[in-house]
Amino acid sequence: MEIPLQITARDIELTDAIRSDITEKAVKLDSLYDRITRCRVVIDSPRRHPHEGKLYSVHIYMTLPGAELTVKREMDKDLYVAVRDAFRDARRKLEDFAREQRSDVKHHEEPPRGVVSNLFLERNYGFLTTDDGLEVYFHANSVVNGNFRKLKVGTKVRFVKEAGEKGPQASTVTVL
Secondary structure: OOOOOEEEEEOOOOOHHHHHHHHHHHHHHHHHOOOOOEEEEEEEOOOEEOOOEEOEEEEEEEEEOOEEEEEEOOOEOOHHHHHHHHHHHHHHHHHHHHHHHOOOOOOOOOOOEEEEEEEEHHHOEEEEEEOOOOEEEEEHHHEHHHOHHHOOOOOEEEEEEEEEOOEEEEEEEEEO
């Protein structure tokens, strides 16, 4: 961090142990994403809850290049638990931010496409031919929305390929 960690306590006196715990967790955040310019932790104990006693809230403000991440945790009876949960949420937000900065987003593979090449309506099955020339078996039950009887040779479809007893077969055949 370019600016040292700032810990602020409102309506509560922090012990050295809790300050040490917060510092340790902030150092872990800094090692996770080394471009944090500032981290500010605010601990608040605004009032006593009539049924639950004293409650603590923890807010973490992180300044990063081009963004500011904020974590506001719900109140908790145990100060250590409130700090732990707030830093866990901060870590998740920081990981998401770093992933977004790297453009490291999951890309799902497009399901294979094909064309109905043979139909055997009386036996409830047919064959698809994929773009790369592979012939794939499919059963009438694999056709989505029960559209098997509406299929014709040349119909374009999308499907999920799986291994069958006698070679590749299609499941979840969807008409395009």
